[in-house]
Amino acid sequence: MQLDFLTLLATTAISLFMISASLPLIMGRNISASARYVQASLLLQALAWAAIIASTYVPATLADRILSTVSIGCGTAAQWMNYRALAGWLGPRPWPRLLLVLVVATPLGYFLSFGSYAIRVGWANTLLAAVTLLVARATLQPQRPAETGWRRLIFVSMLTMAGLTLARGIVGAFTDQYPSFRTPHPVNLAFALGACVTVVLNTIAMLVAWRDEAEIKLRELAVTDALTSLPNRRGFEERAQAMLAHARRHDLPLTALMLDLDHFKQVNDTHGHEVGDRALQLFSRLLKETRRDGDLAARLGGEEFCLLLHSDASAGAPLDQRLRQRLRQAAPAELGLEIDFSAGLAVLRPDDTSIQPLLARADRALYEAKTAGRGRMHSATQDAMN
Known part of the structure; x- marks a missing residue:
């Protein structure tokens, strides 16, 4: 079976338009x-x-020049979108300024x-290969939790296309075997076939990454208090167990402070639940x-909160006093009323x-x-103190 270069490109373009619409x-x-960056890419x-397919029907004209340049620009901009998507999923990625310079240049x-x-074939393909390599590099060493599978798939796809793109540039710039864009040279055909295949693979990988992102957000919602953005009881217990293990492993102290807003029901009954919610948010922010x-x-x-400190009991009273002082200053200004809290330390x-x-004693x-x-703190091992 003979592969036609233009047919391969048309198949890729149609697939991309259908995926973009879907x-x-x-x-x-x-x-x-x-x-959204993936969709834009x-x-x-x-x-x-x-655009590059359209340019083949108006060769050696101004329209050819414009359409070809638009194609190159859209291609590099698409890789910039991929890079931004990876940065959102994996944390800050290396060399963003270099990539942006290449995208424009x-x-x-x-x-x-x-x-x-x-010159134009050598320039465009060499720089496109460099852009693709930088995007491939962006899949490595994530700063946020991310599955290896989809990252590896994108890395291999991008690395393959970078190699084919560079080979295409070398053949076009230094030999006479690739005299036009539509030439059925093996490297050119391999590039077109690779583009068609990697579109599917990268789309699958990006969809898996999006699914993982959604799952992480659901897990975060399950362990986060919606009103205050602090960990809820479930989230607190998960992290507290990790802190306990760390304290045992490294022979560190661990102190718990249970905190409860005083007369909170009266705040809700007298000033309304909206003010009560604002009071909880204020206290959480100060905490x-x-x-x-x-x-x-957490x-x-x-109106019950908890603080777990990698410190001994001596750190509890100063923290309690700082928090109490900040609350006395902020509550009248932001809520129009004074609020206080009680605390238990263990x-x-x-x-x-x-x-x-530990929590039971606190x-x-x-x-x-x-x-x-x-309006005071009491220690499980000391008398009450103001």
């Missing part, structure tokens, strides 16, 4: 920026192939050197601002086999603080 229906409207790739140099076939890096803050339910004991005994200390008049 993805919004599959993904829906409420999608992340990364998913596929559409730009489709436009790139459509590739079509610009192609347009300016259009009068020389060898996050007051804790140290590495400390775990909303366990209602430290990890050598015989604690899980986080639950909870009992919190009860003692409330019984003693609220």
